[in-house]
Amino acid sequence: MPLEIERKFLVANDSWCDGSPGIGRGCVLKRSAGKMKRIFIPAFSILIAGCAALSTGRKGSIMVMEFDNHGGFSHAGRKIEFFDDKRFRDTRYTDVRGDDQTEDGTYEMGDGRITLEGRGRDREVLCRARFEGEVYWVHSGEEKKVAKPGESHFRQISLRQNSVLSAKPLQSN
Structure with a gap:
């Protein structure tokens, strides 16, 4: 029972x-x-x-685009993350752990150019250049240098646009 x-x-x-x-x-x-x-x-x-x-820069902001030169070992690395609230995060890095330097600021985009401004830094203008299906972002006046056959090292150290992370298209002004 x-x-x-x-x-x-x-x-x-x-x-x-x-x-x-x-x-x-x-x-x-x-x-x-x-x-x-x-x-x-x-x-x-x-x-x-x-x-x-x-993956957000500020509360509520979304990363819309990223530039990276994929450096670290052979050359100094640089990565710029762009957010939908017109802010960016610029990170410079090497292969040494803990050696990253990060700056924040605002950007303006239009006509194949991006202007970066931030505290304690000079205004920087990056221009779009294309070579063999790749999009590069270089300083003003260096756009033609990307397409020269003997400039493979210059292309290696230049910022390249990562299209994988472009989840939302960046609007031009």
Whole structure:
């Protein structure tokens, strides 16, 4: 009779028992799909929101474009991230861990040019240049240098536009 009472108690409490004798033996709690959804969906949403927050410059801003010269070992690296609120983050790096230098500022874009301005830095104008399907961003006056056959090192150290991260098109002024 005690085993029968135990079975009724477990069934009434959303559990099942495989009939093994003894309290707790062979009894497994059943988890309903509804309970799993109530736990999984909010946890997954928090994870996604946290990852999205890591890729933004300021609260609510979204990265729309990135330039990088993929440096580090053979030459000094530089990466510029552009955000939809007209702000940018300029990071200069080497292969030495912890040697990164980051500056923030604002940008203006128009007619194949981007003007960068920030605290403690001179105004910098980058111009778009294309060569063999790649988009380069170089200082004003160096656009033709990108296309010269003997300038492979110059192209290597120049900023290149990463089209993979351009999730949202950047609007020209």
